[in-house]
Amino acid sequence: MKLRRHPGRRALLEWLDGAPDSAELDEHLDTCEVCAARLMDLESVADEPSLQAALGAALAPPSDLTVRLEEGVKTRLAARAVFGVLADLYVTGWETSKMLLTEGDQ
Ligand SMILES: [Zn+2]
Known part of the structure; x- marks a missing residue:
């Protein structure tokens, strides 16, 4: 099952923070360039190492x-x-x- 709409900023931040039950988000973010770009923007305001690690994993080469x-x-x-x-x-x-x-x- 895929999300039909782009997740909101809060949803992205929660996802970066390791929100549970985010399989749908994972799948969406894995294929959506728009959200990947938004995650890059969020990176500029995210200083926590855990967030950086999550971003690194999210934006890693296709896997x-x-x-x-x-x-x-x-x-x-x-x-x-x-x-x-x-x-x-x-x-x-x-x-x-x-x-x-x-x-x-x-
Ligand atoms: Zn999206």
């Missing part, structure tokens, strides 16, 4: 919705993994420094 969603999940998982590694490095470095300092005192 079906399932692939887009999977890529979005992978991106989030990758970001979490990087953060986790950095956190581990930080903690490890701190523990090592503390150990070295302790040994130096003794």
Whole structure:
């Protein structure tokens, strides 16, 4: 089922914000150049990283919705993994420094 009319600005913003039950919007935005252009305009007022990510996914080269969603999940998982590694490095470095300092005192 496809939307017969272009979604409103609020609907686009809600979609960017991850509104649920947006399968129809997804399908429409996936094929509508007019709405793609409007999303580009909205991008200029959207500073949140989540919105930028949503725009990147929405305006990516042609792909079906399932692939887009999977890529979005992978991106989030990758970001979490990087953060986790950095956190581990930080903690490890701190523990090592503390150990070295302790040994130096003794
Ligand atoms: Zn449209």
